Amino acid sequence: MNFRDGLKFFQENLRQSNSVGAVWPSSPALSATMAEPIFRERAGASEGEGKPLRILEVGAGLGPVSELLIPQLRPGDTYDIVELNPTFCEHLRVRFAGTPARIHEMSILDWQEEPYDRVVSGLPLANFPADVVAQIYRTFFRLMKPDAFFVMFEYLVIRQALAVATLGEERKRVRRILDIEHALLPLQREQIDIYLNVPPARVRVRGRPEHPDSFRL
Numbered sequence: 001m002n003f004r005d006g007l008k009f010f011q012e013n014l015r016q017s018n019s020v021g022a023v024w025p026s027s028p029a030l031s032a033t034m035a036e037p038i039f040r041e042r043a044g045a046s047e048g049e050g051k052p053l054r055i056l057e058v059g060a061g062l063g064p065v066s067e068l069l070i071p072q073l074r075p076g077d078t079y080d081i082v083e084l085n086p087t088f089c090e091h092l093r094v095r096f097a098g099t100p101a102r103i104h105e106m107s108i109l110d111w112q113e114e115p116y117d118r119v120v121s122g123l124p125l126a127n128f129p130a131d132v133v134a135q136i137y138r139t140f141f142r143l144m145k146p147d148a149f150f151v152m153f154e155y156l157v158i159r160q161a162l163a164v165a166t167l168g169e170e171r172k173r174v175r176r177i178l179d180i181e182h183a184l185l186p187l188q189r190e191q192i193d194i195y196l197n198v199p200p201a202r203v204r205v206r207g208r209p210e211h212p213d214s215f216r217l
């Protein structure tokens, strides 16, 4: 990820700020922390060991996390990227041509596939209406195998600050998102704060509920 890529990302954020939701791509520290759990259980295992993994990346942007994960793929692994923004998809198609990664230009809400072992998400959930946030989490659950986990990040403090610094409908929206996040706490496996990012961010690793259909968000 070079400075020119950063500028491209910045320009897309100016055009589509609600869906891009960040001024600059994730830093190397944040990207590495997002990527680390995905192949952790394979660390030290030889090529033939372990089952192939089905991996879904949502909201890849210009691919700072993808570029760490795709080189680690082994034969039999699946790597699907679902990204809404056409400019980013074009960049990803060129950047990852000749790799096993498959780029799908669409919203995650419309993505239908067999369940995955790992989901890694860069979606800017704090920008979305609260019912869309709940829908996105339900979509993740639908796309996860029972023992799968998902990795995501949020910007530190921003939601809590918005919950007190906003009024009316916006305050309701942010508070409802905080309630949704609270409901997800039992699924949490790990939480790591990264200060080497603008703004600082929290990475969360979460499992899938045992009974997704009855899980209340």
Ligand SMILES: C[S@@+](CC[C@H](N)C(=O)[O-])C[C@H]1O[C@@H](n2cnc3c(N)ncnc32)[C@H](O)[C@@H]1O
Pocket (backbone or CB within 6 Å): 019, 020, 021, 022, 024, 025, 026, 058, 059, 060, 061, 062, 063, 064, 065, 082, 083, 084, 085, 088, 106, 107, 108, 109, 121, 122, 123, 124
């Ligand atoms: C905050 S950026 C993260 C980009 C990248 N993962 C990074 O860390 O730099 C969010 C990305 O999510 C994408 N996005 C937003 N809504 C989406 C949706 N409904 N389905 C798929 N991608 C979406 C945006 O186009 C954008 O590329």
